[in-house]
Amino acid sequence: MFTEFEIKGEAEEPYVDIQIYPKALKLLNNLESWVRYALTEFRNLKSSYAKTMFRLIKQFRTTGYSYFSKEDFFELLDIPKSYWNSPSNVDKKVIKPIREELTPLFRGLTIRKKYGKGRGKPVIGYSFTWKPERKDANDFSQGKFQDERQKLFNIQHNDELSDKEKWRAIDKVKCLPLGTTEKQVLAEKQAEHDQKIRDQARQEALAELRKGFGKHA
Template sequence: MANNEITKYSPKLNTIPLKKFTATEMNLFFSIISKMRDRKDETVRFTFSKLKDLSEYKPTANKRFVNDLRKTYKKILDLKFIDQNANGLDETVFVLFSKFTIRGTADEPYVDIKIYEEALPLLNNLEEWVRYSLHEFNNINSTYAKTAFRLLKQYRTTGFAYFKKDEFRELLDIPKSYSNAEVTRTVLKTIQKNLDEFFDDLTITPIHKKGRGNPIAAYQFTFKPEERKQDDFKFVESAAKPSAKTTHQEVATDWSKKEASQLDSDNPDLNNILTQIDEVHA
């Protein structure tokens, strides 16, 4: 049975690197996220069978599943979210879940999960959001491509995404030892290969800045924008339609035009992109 689940959350969740997460752990994490949305601070119960179905988990043994759940939660505990005021003088650091109880010995094994109070805005009453098909995400094997997929979905209605080099490396958890050539060979080519089917006309361009050696300053992604009301099940039949009750305007988080324009004003490709962004937001 096709998984027609939509994962939807605040763009702030995309700013936290999922360091050392495996593909299976990412699938479990975002499957949980998909069902925690708009559940406020209630404890949400996931039966093993439901969570396996959502995450399209392949192994059948519950002992292995519990072990994967345990490892996933330990890595979730390492994710630190920061709520900071405008001047940077006040901040709160918090974790995502306040409860994660595994009951593998129950007649119907389950896991109970509750969101931490400070994390409620990440999944509730969203004014802007990232959304995508959980099925598509689950079936991307590369962790680099999985992360790039959800980052690009943040800009799905504009077709432009731009990341400073250090930010890109941090978000994708790229080893510091990788040279620019290794990033191109190991990371960018993998992303291109895995995401071509999900983003029409996907182009990845390293942006260079002036200086000795023409160093890379950022990575630019362009693709054909999706319509604001287009569903996310491009390759899944019988997709659930967006709710007619949705009243919030869909907002694609803007990427830093100001930072991009400071890199190299003589770059014709970049200038063309910036012009198109002006047209999209006009």
């Protein structure tokens, strides 16, 4: 790509002169059409389906929309042919891990099935939507703390996920054993419930005491 370069180290503000192979100019002038992503994000994905879909929809990162026919969806993700007539397997084994693992990375991620006409209204495709990225957006790591904060925000503000899916997604982001966040949330809810019961019992006891004092006044 680079045919020659010269380092200007003695200049007041050092710089490098680079000559680019003419036929490579279009590659540098159209960077917004390239598929780009942080390798750490890709490497941290566990599901092979999530990894493949991550690469695919990153091609449309600035549009916020991508659609795949059922045929393309199965071929691109290398989904077993036995799933073709088993929507429940596709939902559980393919869509669910994609939704859980990519929601932290794509704000407002929504996955919708497109149904065709005819008997049973068969699924004929899948659409993915999310908040588009700006062409000049810095979508690489901002540091571990900031990255995790953004991922948790995306999870907590996505209404497409059930509570259990959110808890699993949080566990994956924090590298916790699956079920950790669920146990913590349920324990907090139980503690809150128990506190309400104690407060109610205390209020009832005080009310009885007031009645007793009133009778002896």
